Amino acid sequence: MSTLNVGGRDIALDKDGYLIDLQDWSRPIAEALAAAEELQLSDDHWEILDLLRAFYAEFQLSPANRPLIKYAALKLGTDKGNSLHLNRLFKGTPAKLAAKLAGLPKPTNCL
Amino acid sequence: MATLHILSHSPFTDSRLASCLRLLGAGDALLLTGDAVYALQPGTTNLQALQLMPASVALYALDEDLAARALQAPERAQVVDYPEFVELCTRYAKVNSWL
Amino acid sequence: MSKSLLIISRQAPWSGPGAREALDIALAGGAFDLPIGMLFLDDGVFQLSAGQQPGQLQQKNLGANLQALPMFGVEELYASQRSLSERGLGDSELNLAVQRLDDSELTALLERYDQVITL
Numbered sequence: 001m002s003t004l005n006v007g008g009r010d011i012a013l014d015k016d017g018y019l020i021d022l023q024d025w026s027r028p029i030a031e032a033l034a035a036a037e038e039l040q041l042s043d044d045h046w047e048i049l050d051l052l053r054a055f056y057a058e059f060q061l062s063p064a065n066r067p068l069i070k071y072a073a074l075k076l077g078t079d080k081g082n083s084l085h086l087n088r089l090f091k092g093t094p095a096k097l098a099a100k101l102a103g104l105p106k107p108t109n110c111l
Numbered sequence: 112m113a114t115l116h117i118l119s120h121s122p123f124t125d126s127r128l129a130s131c132l133r134l135l136g137a138g139d140a141l142l143l144t145g146d147a148v149y150a151l152q153p154g155t156t157n158l159q160a161l162q163l164m165p166a167s168v169a170l171y172a173l174d175e176d177l178a179a180r181a182l183q184a185p186e187r188a189q190v191v192d193y194p195e196f197v198e199l200c201t202r203y204a205k206v207n208s209w210l
Numbered sequence: 211m212s213k214s215l216l217i218i219s220r221q222a223p224w225s226g227p228g229a230r231e232a233l234d235i236a237l238a239g240g241a242f243d244l245p246i247g248m249l250f251l252d253d254g255v256f257q258l259s260a261g262q263q264p265g266q267l268q269q270k271n272l273g274a275n276l277q278a279l280p281m282f283g284v285e286e287l288y289a290s291q292r293s294l295s296e297r298g299l300g301d302s303e304l305n306l307a308v309q310r311l312d313d314s315e316l317t318a319l320l321e322r323y324d325q326v327i328t329l
Contacts, residue, residue: 112324127220130220130293133292133313134320135317136321204324205324205325207320208327209328210329
Protein backbone atom coordinates (compact mmCIF):
# COMPACT_ATOMS: atom_id res chain seq x y z
CA MET A 1 0.00 0.00 0.00
CA SER A 2 1.24 3.48 -0.90
CA THR A 3 -0.14 6.92 -1.65
CA LEU A 4 -0.05 9.27 -4.57
CA ASN A 5 -0.17 13.01 -3.90
CA VAL A 6 -2.28 14.89 -6.43
CA GLY A 7 -3.20 18.55 -5.92
CA GLY A 8 -2.40 18.32 -2.20
CA ARG A 9 -4.59 15.23 -1.71
CA ASP A 10 -3.22 11.81 -0.77
CA ILE A 11 -4.76 9.05 -2.87
CA ALA A 12 -4.48 5.47 -1.53
CA LEU A 13 -2.99 2.86 -3.85
CA ASP A 14 -2.64 -0.88 -3.43
CA LYS A 15 0.71 -2.68 -3.58
CA ASP A 16 0.55 -2.83 -7.38
CA GLY A 17 -0.30 0.86 -7.72
CA TYR A 18 -4.04 0.50 -8.43
CA LEU A 19 -6.54 2.85 -6.80
CA ILE A 20 -7.99 1.40 -3.61
CA ASP A 21 -11.16 3.45 -3.98
CA LEU A 22 -12.31 3.57 -7.59
CA GLN A 23 -14.31 6.71 -6.76
CA ASP A 24 -11.01 8.58 -6.32
CA TRP A 25 -10.38 8.57 -10.06
CA SER A 26 -10.17 11.83 -12.01
CA ARG A 27 -8.31 12.89 -15.13
CA PRO A 28 -5.56 14.68 -13.14
CA ILE A 29 -5.11 11.48 -11.13
CA ALA A 30 -4.80 9.48 -14.34
CA GLU A 31 -2.09 11.96 -15.46
CA ALA A 32 -0.28 11.50 -12.16
CA LEU A 33 -0.51 7.69 -12.30
CA ALA A 34 0.83 7.84 -15.86
CA ALA A 35 3.69 10.12 -14.81
CA ALA A 36 4.61 7.56 -12.14
CA GLU A 37 4.91 5.06 -15.01
CA GLU A 38 6.93 7.59 -17.05
CA LEU A 39 4.14 7.90 -19.55
CA GLN A 40 2.75 11.10 -21.10
CA LEU A 41 -0.93 10.65 -21.93
CA SER A 42 -1.84 11.53 -25.53
CA ASP A 43 -5.27 11.63 -27.16
CA ASP A 44 -4.67 8.03 -28.27
CA HIS A 45 -4.13 7.01 -24.66
CA TRP A 46 -7.23 8.86 -23.48
CA GLU A 47 -9.31 7.18 -26.15
CA ILE A 48 -8.41 3.77 -24.68
CA LEU A 49 -8.81 4.89 -21.06
CA ASP A 50 -12.31 6.18 -21.86
CA LEU A 51 -13.03 2.92 -23.64
CA LEU A 52 -11.92 0.91 -20.60
CA ARG A 53 -14.15 2.93 -18.32
CA ALA A 54 -17.04 2.23 -20.68
CA PHE A 55 -16.15 -1.49 -20.60
CA TYR A 56 -16.17 -1.43 -16.81
CA ALA A 57 -19.48 0.45 -16.70
CA GLU A 58 -21.02 -2.15 -18.99
CA PHE A 59 -19.57 -5.39 -17.61
CA GLN A 60 -18.44 -4.46 -14.06
CA LEU A 61 -15.05 -6.08 -14.52
CA SER A 62 -11.64 -5.26 -15.98
CA PRO A 63 -10.84 -6.96 -19.28
CA ALA A 64 -7.81 -9.14 -19.97
CA ASN A 65 -5.85 -8.28 -23.13
CA ARG A 66 -7.93 -10.34 -25.52
CA PRO A 67 -11.33 -8.91 -24.57
CA LEU A 68 -9.81 -5.42 -24.45
CA ILE A 69 -8.62 -5.79 -28.04
CA LYS A 70 -11.97 -7.21 -29.10
CA TYR A 71 -13.92 -4.40 -27.43
CA ALA A 72 -11.62 -1.76 -28.91
CA ALA A 73 -12.03 -3.28 -32.38
CA LEU A 74 -15.79 -3.27 -31.91
CA LYS A 75 -16.02 0.34 -30.71
CA LEU A 76 -13.10 2.04 -32.46
CA GLY A 77 -12.36 -0.18 -35.44
CA THR A 78 -9.53 -2.60 -36.08
CA ASP A 79 -6.89 0.09 -36.66
CA LYS A 80 -7.24 0.83 -32.90
CA GLY A 81 -8.41 -2.56 -31.71
CA ASN A 82 -5.24 -4.52 -32.32
CA SER A 83 -2.46 -5.66 -30.03
CA LEU A 84 0.25 -3.67 -31.83
CA HIS A 85 -1.49 -0.33 -31.24
CA LEU A 86 -2.40 -1.14 -27.63
CA ASN A 87 1.00 -2.60 -26.75
CA ARG A 88 2.72 0.47 -28.18
CA LEU A 89 0.53 2.83 -26.11
CA PHE A 90 0.79 0.91 -22.84
CA LYS A 91 4.32 -0.48 -22.73
CA GLY A 92 3.38 -3.99 -23.80
CA THR A 93 0.88 -4.69 -21.01
CA PRO A 94 -2.27 -2.83 -22.10
CA ALA A 95 -4.81 -4.66 -19.92
CA LYS A 96 -2.82 -4.16 -16.73
CA LEU A 97 -1.42 -0.70 -17.29
CA ALA A 98 -4.45 0.87 -18.95
CA ALA A 99 -6.73 -0.53 -16.21
CA LYS A 100 -4.46 1.08 -13.62
CA LEU A 101 -4.54 4.47 -15.34
CA ALA A 102 -8.28 4.27 -15.97
CA GLY A 103 -8.89 3.68 -12.27
CA LEU A 104 -10.20 0.12 -12.69
CA PRO A 105 -9.44 -2.90 -10.51
CA LYS A 106 -6.52 -5.03 -11.58
CA PRO A 107 -7.70 -7.53 -14.20
CA THR A 108 -7.98 -10.93 -12.54
CA ASN A 109 -7.74 -13.14 -15.61
CA CYS A 110 -4.42 -11.78 -16.74
CA LEU A 111 -1.03 -13.29 -16.06
CA MET B 112 -16.72 -40.11 -26.14
CA ALA B 113 -18.23 -41.72 -23.09
CA THR B 114 -18.38 -39.86 -19.79
CA LEU B 115 -18.06 -41.10 -16.23
CA HIS B 116 -20.42 -39.01 -14.11
CA ILE B 117 -19.45 -38.83 -10.44
CA LEU B 118 -22.13 -37.91 -7.92
CA SER B 119 -21.55 -37.25 -4.23
CA HIS B 120 -24.72 -35.52 -2.97
CA SER B 121 -27.86 -37.11 -1.56
CA PRO B 122 -30.54 -37.39 -4.25
CA PHE B 123 -33.16 -36.76 -1.58
CA THR B 124 -32.16 -33.14 -1.07
CA ASP B 125 -30.82 -32.26 -4.43
CA SER B 126 -31.51 -32.49 -8.18
CA ARG B 127 -28.05 -33.58 -9.37
CA LEU B 128 -29.00 -37.23 -9.87
CA ALA B 129 -32.24 -36.34 -11.66
CA SER B 130 -30.48 -33.91 -13.99
CA CYS B 131 -27.62 -36.30 -14.60
CA LEU B 132 -30.02 -39.10 -15.57
CA ARG B 133 -31.66 -36.82 -18.12
CA LEU B 134 -28.46 -35.98 -19.95
CA LEU B 135 -26.69 -39.35 -19.76
CA GLY B 136 -25.41 -40.70 -23.07
CA ALA B 137 -25.95 -44.37 -23.96
CA GLY B 138 -22.33 -45.35 -23.25
CA ASP B 139 -21.90 -43.19 -20.14
CA ALA B 140 -21.43 -44.48 -16.61
CA LEU B 141 -22.50 -43.33 -13.17
CA LEU B 142 -20.35 -43.58 -10.05
CA LEU B 143 -22.04 -42.98 -6.70
CA THR B 144 -19.84 -41.74 -3.87
CA GLY B 145 -20.50 -40.04 -0.54
CA ASP B 146 -24.16 -39.33 0.15
CA ALA B 147 -25.03 -40.12 -3.47
CA VAL B 148 -25.00 -43.83 -2.51
CA TYR B 149 -28.31 -43.17 -0.71
CA ALA B 150 -29.76 -43.38 -4.23
CA LEU B 151 -29.46 -47.18 -3.73
CA GLN B 152 -31.77 -47.15 -0.69
CA PRO B 153 -34.33 -49.95 -1.31
CA GLY B 154 -37.94 -49.03 -1.94
CA THR B 155 -37.25 -45.51 -3.18
CA THR B 156 -38.01 -43.77 -6.46
CA ASN B 157 -34.33 -42.95 -6.79
CA LEU B 158 -33.40 -46.63 -6.88
CA GLN B 159 -36.26 -47.22 -9.31
CA ALA B 160 -34.90 -44.52 -11.61
CA LEU B 161 -31.47 -46.16 -11.53
CA GLN B 162 -32.97 -49.58 -12.29
CA LEU B 163 -34.68 -48.05 -15.33
CA MET B 164 -31.43 -46.87 -16.89
CA PRO B 165 -30.56 -48.63 -20.15
CA ALA B 166 -28.29 -51.64 -19.61
CA SER B 167 -25.60 -49.88 -21.67
CA VAL B 168 -25.12 -47.38 -18.82
CA ALA B 169 -22.79 -48.80 -16.19
CA LEU B 170 -23.54 -48.09 -12.53
CA TYR B 171 -20.84 -48.10 -9.85
CA ALA B 172 -20.88 -47.38 -6.13
CA LEU B 173 -17.98 -46.85 -3.77
CA ASP B 174 -17.63 -49.69 -1.26
CA GLU B 175 -16.69 -47.78 1.85
CA ASP B 176 -19.43 -45.18 1.39
CA LEU B 177 -21.99 -47.99 1.14
CA ALA B 178 -20.64 -49.77 4.21
CA ALA B 179 -20.52 -46.59 6.25
CA ARG B 180 -24.21 -46.01 5.53
CA ALA B 181 -25.37 -49.62 6.01
CA LEU B 182 -26.36 -49.95 2.37
CA GLN B 183 -26.21 -53.02 0.16
CA ALA B 184 -25.62 -52.56 -3.54
CA PRO B 185 -28.38 -54.06 -5.70
CA GLU B 186 -27.40 -56.36 -8.55
CA ARG B 187 -27.60 -53.50 -11.03
CA ALA B 188 -24.65 -51.76 -9.36
CA GLN B 189 -20.99 -52.78 -9.32
CA VAL B 190 -19.18 -52.11 -6.07
CA VAL B 191 -15.73 -50.54 -6.46
CA ASP B 192 -12.90 -49.68 -4.09
CA TYR B 193 -10.58 -46.68 -4.43
CA PRO B 194 -8.06 -48.31 -6.80
CA GLU B 195 -10.98 -49.28 -9.06
CA PHE B 196 -12.33 -45.73 -8.75
CA VAL B 197 -9.04 -44.46 -10.16
CA GLU B 198 -9.05 -47.10 -12.86
CA LEU B 199 -12.58 -46.05 -13.88
CA CYS B 200 -11.49 -42.44 -14.21
CA THR B 201 -8.84 -43.47 -16.73
CA ARG B 202 -11.14 -45.81 -18.62
CA TYR B 203 -13.63 -43.15 -19.70
CA ALA B 204 -12.78 -40.34 -22.10
CA LYS B 205 -14.24 -37.73 -19.75
CA VAL B 206 -14.98 -37.45 -16.06
CA ASN B 207 -17.76 -35.12 -15.00
CA SER B 208 -17.87 -34.52 -11.24
CA TRP B 209 -21.16 -33.01 -10.17
CA LEU B 210 -19.65 -30.71 -7.54
CA MET C 211 -5.23 -27.95 -30.67
CA SER C 212 -6.59 -27.09 -27.23
CA LYS C 213 -9.15 -29.38 -25.65
CA SER C 214 -12.65 -27.97 -25.59
CA LEU C 215 -14.34 -27.51 -22.23
CA LEU C 216 -18.02 -27.37 -21.36
CA ILE C 217 -18.79 -25.64 -18.07
CA ILE C 218 -22.13 -26.61 -16.56
CA SER C 219 -23.30 -23.91 -14.20
CA ARG C 220 -26.16 -25.16 -12.03
CA GLN C 221 -26.14 -22.98 -8.93
CA ALA C 222 -28.46 -20.05 -8.31
CA PRO C 223 -26.66 -16.70 -8.51
CA TRP C 224 -26.68 -15.64 -4.85
CA SER C 225 -26.71 -18.93 -2.94
CA GLY C 226 -22.95 -19.35 -2.71
CA PRO C 227 -19.77 -19.06 -4.75
CA GLY C 228 -20.71 -21.71 -7.36
CA ALA C 229 -22.15 -19.39 -9.99
CA ARG C 230 -19.25 -16.96 -9.68
CA GLU C 231 -16.67 -19.75 -9.83
CA ALA C 232 -18.20 -21.20 -12.98
CA LEU C 233 -18.10 -17.77 -14.62
CA ASP C 234 -14.49 -17.18 -13.51
CA ILE C 235 -13.42 -20.46 -15.13
CA ALA C 236 -15.15 -19.42 -18.35
CA LEU C 237 -13.56 -15.95 -18.37
CA ALA C 238 -10.10 -17.25 -17.53
CA GLY C 239 -10.30 -19.93 -20.21
CA GLY C 240 -11.66 -17.47 -22.74
CA ALA C 241 -8.86 -14.99 -21.99
CA PHE C 242 -6.42 -17.76 -22.95
CA ASP C 243 -8.33 -18.54 -26.13
CA LEU C 244 -9.51 -22.00 -25.03
CA PRO C 245 -12.61 -23.31 -26.82
CA ILE C 246 -15.21 -23.02 -24.08
CA GLY C 247 -18.94 -23.54 -23.88
CA MET C 248 -21.21 -22.76 -20.98
CA LEU C 249 -24.46 -24.48 -20.11
CA PHE C 250 -26.93 -23.13 -17.55
CA LEU C 251 -28.76 -26.02 -15.91
CA ASP C 252 -31.11 -26.46 -12.93
CA ASP C 253 -31.03 -23.41 -10.61
CA GLY C 254 -28.19 -22.04 -12.75
CA VAL C 255 -30.83 -20.65 -15.11
CA PHE C 256 -31.82 -18.18 -12.37
CA GLN C 257 -28.55 -16.41 -13.21
CA LEU C 258 -30.26 -15.43 -16.47
CA SER C 259 -33.26 -13.62 -14.92
CA ALA C 260 -33.45 -10.07 -16.21
CA GLY C 261 -33.61 -7.13 -13.81
CA GLN C 262 -31.74 -8.57 -10.82
CA GLN C 263 -30.43 -6.05 -8.26
CA PRO C 264 -27.51 -7.76 -6.52
CA GLY C 265 -26.44 -4.41 -5.05
CA GLN C 266 -29.20 -5.00 -2.52
CA LEU C 267 -27.13 -7.94 -1.21
CA GLN C 268 -23.80 -6.11 -1.50
CA GLN C 269 -22.88 -8.51 -4.30
CA LYS C 270 -21.04 -7.86 -7.51
CA ASN C 271 -23.22 -7.77 -10.58
CA LEU C 272 -22.99 -11.30 -11.95
CA GLY C 273 -25.51 -10.46 -14.67
CA ALA C 274 -23.31 -7.66 -16.01
CA ASN C 275 -20.27 -9.94 -15.79
CA LEU C 276 -22.07 -12.64 -17.79
CA GLN C 277 -22.53 -10.12 -20.62
CA ALA C 278 -18.75 -10.03 -20.94
CA LEU C 279 -18.52 -13.71 -21.95
CA PRO C 280 -18.66 -13.03 -25.71
CA MET C 281 -15.94 -10.36 -25.30
CA PHE C 282 -13.79 -13.05 -23.68
CA GLY C 283 -14.41 -15.28 -26.69
CA VAL C 284 -16.98 -17.49 -24.95
CA GLU C 285 -19.82 -17.44 -27.45
CA GLU C 286 -21.24 -20.94 -27.10
CA LEU C 287 -23.88 -20.26 -24.47
CA TYR C 288 -26.71 -22.67 -23.73
CA ALA C 289 -29.54 -23.15 -21.27
CA SER C 290 -31.73 -26.14 -20.53
CA GLN C 291 -35.24 -25.40 -21.78
CA ARG C 292 -36.59 -27.84 -19.20
CA SER C 293 -34.80 -26.06 -16.32
CA LEU C 294 -36.14 -22.72 -17.58
CA SER C 295 -39.71 -24.02 -17.97
CA GLU C 296 -39.73 -25.72 -14.55
CA ARG C 297 -38.74 -22.40 -13.00
CA GLY C 298 -41.27 -20.24 -14.79
CA LEU C 299 -38.71 -18.75 -17.16
CA GLY C 300 -39.76 -20.80 -20.19
CA ASP C 301 -40.96 -17.83 -22.21
CA SER C 302 -39.09 -15.06 -20.40
CA GLU C 303 -36.66 -12.59 -21.85
CA LEU C 304 -33.26 -13.50 -20.43
CA ASN C 305 -30.33 -11.23 -19.67
CA LEU C 306 -28.03 -13.22 -21.96
CA ALA C 307 -28.36 -14.56 -25.51
CA VAL C 308 -28.37 -18.33 -24.96
CA GLN C 309 -29.48 -21.23 -27.11
CA ARG C 310 -32.26 -23.16 -25.40
CA LEU C 311 -31.77 -26.91 -25.65
CA ASP C 312 -34.06 -29.81 -24.82
CA ASP C 313 -32.82 -32.91 -22.97
CA SER C 314 -31.72 -34.90 -26.02
CA GLU C 315 -29.81 -31.88 -27.32
CA LEU C 316 -28.06 -31.62 -23.94
CA THR C 317 -26.81 -35.20 -24.24
CA ALA C 318 -25.43 -34.41 -27.69
CA LEU C 319 -23.86 -31.21 -26.34
CA LEU C 320 -21.93 -33.07 -23.63
CA GLU C 321 -20.80 -35.56 -26.20
CA ARG C 322 -19.29 -32.79 -28.31
CA TYR C 323 -16.85 -31.40 -25.75
CA ASP C 324 -13.53 -32.96 -24.75
CA GLN C 325 -13.97 -32.09 -21.09
CA VAL C 326 -16.87 -31.24 -18.81
CA ILE C 327 -16.95 -29.56 -15.44
CA THR C 328 -20.08 -29.13 -13.36
CA LEU C 329 -20.35 -26.53 -10.62
